[in-house]
Structure formats: C-alpha cells, structure tokens
Amino acid sequence: MQVFHGIGVGGRQYKKAARGIKFPSIKGSLSKELLRKLAPKKTQYAAVDIGSREIKVVEVSTADGYPEVIASGRLTTPAGVLGEPEGDEDLVNALNEVVLYSGIQSKEVIATISGDRVITRHIKVPVMPAKELETAIKYEAEKFIPIPVDDLNIRYLNLGEMESDGERYLHLLLAAVPSSFVYDYYEIFIRAGLVVAAIDVQSLCLWRVFCGLDTSAARAGTAGILDIGAAATQFLVVSDRGLQLSRTLPVGGNLLTQSLAENYGLEFQEAQQLKEEQGELLSVEAAASAAAGAMQMDYSLRVGLSNLIREIRRSLDYYASLKDATTIDRFIISGGTSKLKGFREFFAEAMEVPVDFGHPGIPGLTGGGAAEPLPFDPAFAVAVGAALREIVEDV
Numbered sequence: 001m002q003v004f005h006g007i008g009v010g011g012r013q014y015k016k017a018a019r020g021i022k023f024p025s026i027k028g029s030l031s032k033e034l035l036r037k038l039a040p041k042k043t044q045y046a047a048v049d050i051g052s053r054e055i056k057v058v059e060v061s062t063a064d065g066y067p068e069v070i071a072s073g074r075l076t077t078p079a080g081v082l083g084e085p086e087g088d089e090d091l092v093n094a095l096n097e098v099v100l101y102s103g104i105q106s107k108e109v110i111a112t113i114s115g116d117r118v119i120t121r122h123i124k125v126p127v128m129p130a131k132e133l134e135t136a137i138k139y140e141a142e143k144f145i146p147i148p149v150d151d152l153n154i155r156y157l158n159l160g161e162m163e164s165d166g167e168r169y170l171h172l173l174l175a176a177v178p179s180s181f182v183y184d185y186y187e188i189f190i191r192a193g194l195v196v197a198a199i200d201v202q203s204l205c206l207w208r209v210f211c212g213l214d215t216s217a218a219r220a221g222t223a224g225i226l227d228i229g230a231a232a233t234q235f236l237v238v239s240d241r242g243l244q245l246s247r248t249l250p251v252g253g254n255l256l257t258q259s260l261a262e263n264y265g266l267e268f269q270e271a272q273q274l275k276e277e278q279g280e281l282l283s284v285e286a287a288a289s290a291a292a293g294a295m296q297m298d299y300s301l302r303v304g305l306s307n308l309i310r311e312i313r314r315s316l317d318y319y320a321s322l323k324d325a326t327t328i329d330r331f332i333i334s335g336g337t338s339k340l341k342g343f344r345e346f347f348a349e350a351m352e353v354p355v356d357f358g359h360p361g362i363p364g365l366t367g368g369g370a371a372e373p374l375p376f377d378p379a380f381a382v383a384v385g386a387a388l389r390e391i392v393e394d395v
C-alpha cells in the first residue's frame with residue numbers, strides 16, 4: 001500500500017511503477033527552477049468523466065485570466081464492464097471518438113473514477129505528525145475496506161482540524177481504489193492516445209465546480225449537493241464552503257428507467273429513451289386535468305423515484321446524526337437525472353427547502369436538458385469540476 005497526501009494518482013508515478021519508464025533526473029534546485037521558468041505556462045486543462053450512461057469530456061482554458069470552457073462533448077458509454085477485454089476495446093474506441101469530435105486538444109487529462117470503484121470515508125484522527133499519520137490511515141483503512149491494503153491505492157485529503165470533547169482532531173477524506181483498477185484505467189487511456197495526469201474523486205470535482213470559484217452559489221450557509229447520475233448519486237454537505245460529508249449512493253436514474261420498463265413492458269434502452277424524451281413529473285394542479293398517458297408516465301416515474309428519495313433520506317438522517325451537523329438550508333442539484341421535467345419542483349416539495357440547479361458560473365458552457373432549457377447541462381458538473389482541478393485550490 002502507498003499512502004500519499006492529496007487525492008489523485010500521478011500519471012508519471014504510475015508509468016514509472018508499471019512500465020519501468022525512467023524520467024531524467026534534474027540535479028540541483030537551480031536547474032529545476034530554470035526549467036520551470038522556461039516551460040510554457042499551462043493554460044488548457046482537459047477532463048474525462050466516464051459515467052455509466054455517458055462519457056463526458058471538457059476542456060477549460062485560463063488563457064484570458066479566468067477559467068472558460070473551450071470544448072466539450074459526450075457519447076454513450078458502451079455496454080460492457082471495464083476489465084473485460086471486449087468492453088475495454090469498445091471503451092478505447094468511444095474515448096477516441098468523443099475526443100476527436102469534441103475537439104479537445106490536451107492529451108493529458110484528468111480522469112474521474114466512478115463511485116462504485118472508489119471507497120471514500122470521512123475519518124477523524126487525533127492531530128499527529130505526518131509520519132504517524134500514514135500508519136494511522138492504514139489502520140483506519142483496514143477497518144472498513146474488505147480488500148488487503150497492500151492491493152489498494154490510498155489517498156487522503158486533509159479537510160482541516162476540528163475540536164471534539166476538548167481534543168484536537170484532523171478531519172480526513174480517505175479514498176481507496178484497487179491498484180489493479182488504476183492500472184487498467186491508465187492502460188485504456190493510453191490506448192486511446194491520452195495520458196492520465198490524475199484520477200479524481202467525484203465529490204471533490206463537485207465541491208470545486210459548485211463551491212470552489214468566486215462565482216459559486218454555495219458560499220454561505222449549509223447546502224446539500226446531489227449529482228444524480230444513472231447508476232449512482234453523489235451526495236455532499238457543504239457548510240460555509242467546507243466539505244462536511246460526501247457519500248456515494250448506489251442509486252440513480254436507472255431506477256426510473258427500470259420502473260418505466262416494467263410499467264410499459266419495454267426493454268431497458270427503450271424505456272431510457274422514453275424517459276429522456278417524454279418523461280415528466282406532474283404538479284398537483286396539472287395532475288388534476290392530465291390525460292391518461294401523462295398520468296401513467298407520472299406514476300411510473302414516481303415508483304422509481306420513491307427508492308431514490310428513500311436512499312437520500314437515509315443519508316440525510318446520517319448527516320443529521322453527526323455531531324457537527326447544521327440544518328441544510330438548500331439543495332444544489334446536477335447530474336443527468338436532474339434534467340427530468342418537473343424533478344426540481346418535485347424534489348423541493350419532498351425536502352421542504354429551496355432546490356436549484358448548480359451552475360459553475362464560468363463562460364463557455366452549453367445548455368442542456370431536453371425537457372427544460374437550462375443554461376448549463378447538469379450532466380457535465382463532474383467533468384467541469386475535474387477540469388478545474390489545477391485551477392481551483394481544494395477545500
């Protein structure tokens with residue numbers, strides 16, 4: 001097991017370990033400094049978010065002094081599981097295609113890792129020297145991860161000091177990924193002509209995109225952030241910009257698709273298309289005079305949504321049970337499922353607090369939503385956050 005400060009796996013580190021590539025060593029700090037000055041300043045940053053429904057790519061430029069999205073693209077994620085030879089081939093081809101047509105120019109990319117591949121935990125350890133911290137983290141990781149720690153890549157992010165019962169503690173976000181998965185990931189990107197500069201955790205991408213910029217909405221009070229994808233939902237609680245909690249819920253828009261498939265007697269893909277093109281949740285007033293077809297759609301969606309809401313409530317209860325919990329005064333939503341027509345209103349009613357679509361507040365973003373004309377496609381939140389990795393200072 002290797003433990004490093006800071007979350008994200010360095011591409012060079014990997015290449016060195018896995019392929020035996022040697023990098024020329026620069027002797028003396030003077031030449032290192034000189035090299036840094038001579039190297040052109042990086043102004044373009046690209047990110048690839050391989051979601052279970054869609055691959056999203058984004059390129060951000062800071063050439064004009066502020067971050068701006070200069071290219072983006074999306075493509076259906078091919079069926080097939082990462083790690084299976086045939087699935088890998090399709091994924092390589094899909095990556096090639098989306099990079100080509102989106103026009104992103106950087107060959108070095110930040111990749112995100114899906115929620116079910118990474119195990120993240122918030123832990124609290126007494127304040128201690130960095131050397132002892134590594135042993136403490138290993139010990140903590142062994143407690144909650146059923147995989148031998150030597151087969152894992154473990155990273156941590158220090159979220160700051162906190163006080164509890166008169167003792168000082170460090171609040172750490174731990175992320176662990178099986179090493180074999182990390183190597184497979186790098187391999188796939190290399191085959192698609194891309195170098196993974198770092199693998200990022202989705203919750204941090206979301207923090208960056210919605211809380212990390214001066215233009216961000218979530219700068220005061222306590223906000224719940226939900227990125228509702230297809231297979232998973234990322235849930236964060238941010239209080240006065242500090243990340244208090246992040247969790248991956250194993251539920252998302254697929255629940256709605258399955259519910260539609262059962263109710264309409266359709267295959268999954270057909271039900272997904274029906275949901276994305278015609279899905280609509282009705283308000284109480286609209287339901288009073290709705291046609292039978294609209295009622296059937298509304299009912300089918302709500303059956304799937306009830307499970308999603310149950311999972312969200314469970315996490316809210318968990319947050320409320322924490323010692324430092326404060327009242328969540330609003331929600332910020334993103335992810336493809338938030339585009340469902342009527343979802344924002346439905347969710348606001350269920351949570352009894354205001355709910356808004358998250359917007360990074362940076363130029364160049366294209367709109368989205370077959371159903372609602374949104375200024376920013378919420379499915380891109382994680383990808384944009386990943387592209388901001390080297391631009392916005394973390395937490």
Ligand SMILES: Nc1ncnc2c1ncn2[C@@H]1O[C@H](COP(=O)(O)OP(=O)(O)OP(=O)(O)O)[C@@H](O)[C@H]1O
Pocket residue numbers: 050051052053054055114228229230231232233252253254257272275276277279335336337338339340341369370371378379
């Ligand atoms: N207009 C729409 N109405 C309803 N649902 C939609 C709409 N557009 C997309 N979705 C749903 O959003 C989900 C995809 O969202 P997103 O792209 O955020 O997920 P992903 O990142 O691919 O998946 P995950 O994060 O779970 O791995 C799918 O379930 C899709 O059917």
Ligand SMILES: [Mg+2]
Pocket residue numbers: 051052229230382
């Ligand atoms: Mg996603």
